Amino acid sequence: METVKLTIDNKHIEVPKGTTILQAAKQAGINIPSLCYMNLPHLDQEHKPGSCRVCLVEIPGKRTLVPACVIKCTEGMEVLTHSMRALNARRTVVELLLSDHPKDCLICPSSGNCELQKLSITMGIREISTVEHAAVSTYRKDASPALLRDMDKCVMCRSCETVCNEIQTVGALSAINRGFMAVVAPAFEQDLTDSPCTFCGQCVAVCPTGALTAVDNTSHVMRALADPNKYVVVQTAPAVRVALGEEFGYQPGTPVTGKMVAALRALGFNKVYDTDFAADLTIMEEGSELLDRITRYLNGDKSVRLPILTSCCPAWVNFFETNYPDMLDVPSTARSPQQMFGSIAKTYMADKLGVKRENMVVVSVMPCIAKKYECQREEFKVDGDPDVDYSLTTRELAHLIKIGNIDFQSLKDEDYDRHMGESTGAAVIFGATGGVIEAAARTAYELFTGKKLEKVDFEELRGLEGIRTATVDFNGTPIHIGIAHTLGNARKLLDGIKQGMYNFHAIEIMACPGGCIGGAGQPLHRGTDVALKARMAALYKEDFNMPIRKSHENSEIIELYEKFLGKPLSEKSHKLLHTHYFSHPKQ
């Protein structure tokens, strides 16, 4: 490999030809601040519009300062990253960015998580000398059921645009207009709700400021908790337990399940249940549907639609309703675990507890922003009352615990409440890409072959590659499985199927990178995949340590079918646990 030698701040270094100054400095342990630069190596996406000019560095002898994120290293180059000239220029750049930026940092939803705020603090900016009476942007705010778009706070880094168009191929957002009028918006400046936005929220996950944020439901939940007439139950998704700790100083991938349950109880929730229970239930329904379709297909029924697609991910559901309205009969009709939980909680569990439906409030804690939209869908309401009332993100739960003045680290581990709190290893891995289909395979194998599955781990289904394919042996019958995460990869896989490139029986799709562990409601990682890998490893470890690792062996699930539902795909199951899809072609 051809290399070049250069000095950065008098440090001699050698880097491969084509390396940018920013990358070279990073290798040499020198930090150059940046704002618009975004590197997502696990998604093979480097975003460097060179627009913010925060990474300016000095090259002695050169007339102008240069942006380190785009300028490539050359032989013998000398770079100064903290000369007075560079420092002053960077400071001016940040002052100019702040000049028309709202100064309501104290109450901004991104306060404490804002890259612009961090730069301002680091640079010690206490007044903005460049512009005294600059106009502050006043663009209308766009509120959807899941996302908020406040373009007054946009710094035009356009990271959201790259994620929305290149990684997710959703194409809801683009930079429009120019100069001071420039904002990021859907076509014709329509609202996000009317655009092809899937509410996956990956734009929120990369937004360096408070321009794109998630709808905050903490105050609604606090009001419900304070109401003596309300019986408030909570469910926590599998991916939350391995990420929540990051908000309290734990290393990524530290499971904090017991402390989380204790914290929720301390906050005053009447019952603390596990979405994992509903994940096991999902496997019972979705796995049975998969078996039914495969069996009918193998028996020669040509009307069967294969492959079956998973339907747990609400952003993915929005994506196919918008982009593949001709394929609405292909995905499984099983509702997502969040919705199955809500439906069972407000029927079976409400009865068991002697609580009236109208007095029960179901809260979910999800790694996801799209879940906020999902729980508001009309088909998941009974006479206007939603099965799941409020969905919180992992970040919101962390806030709630802090608001509640609870010392998280000193909490003693507690266990979930019974009857909707037991779960298996199969449910835990729902949080990682490939996990749902692995869980389904464990159950489907035993139901299909009637034999005991000896090797529970399907390693061939795991990993972080964007599109994975594997064949699982069902006692002589090969079952072809496809897996995709990110909506861009989902599109590739679906277009491939349309063109007859693949021949799958079942496909799992998750909208976010890495699956739910990389959800937009998780503690923010902006660009690194270290947290993602750690969270994933933690989930598989939890699964490995579980005494029961197959959904159909969950004793509370067995009890639920015996006492309430009958059997999978029964009439009652169809009414409570299945759904249908709508055609929403949008541009």
Next chain:
Amino acid sequence: MKKFELNDCHKKTIKEICESFGNKRSELINILHTTQEHFGYLPESVQLEIALNLKISLASVYGVVTFYSFFTMIPKGKYPISVCLGTACYVRGAEKIVETLEKELKIKVGQVTEDGKFSLDCLRCIGACGLAPVMMIGEEVHGRLEPEMISDIIKKYE
């Protein structure tokens, strides 16, 4: 204003324009340029058709259209009016002419009348300073204008 709806012939034209540039994303500006030459402007339906042909998002097409001031989403009138705001015309009262036109046509600069007959724009110097202030309606030049003359001139085109 009525929405511009594409018929099969329009769609064919747009398809051919996109194909002539190899259906390349990188040729978007040229494609928009040629399409605007053909349709006179770039209404929503035309932008959508281009997005579908190039397999890019409508938002990104709209982003380019709104970035360059050359592109317009407002159609030109049957008789496009351009008032010169060059130095000579300006000092001889071109601003009054614009005001009168706005009042007379009930539109602002950059807009088009409800019936689609007139659109109003400003430009800088058409090289007829001796006739200041001047305006053009279509290809015709009207010079030595007084606000009182406007109403009669417009009537000639109705």
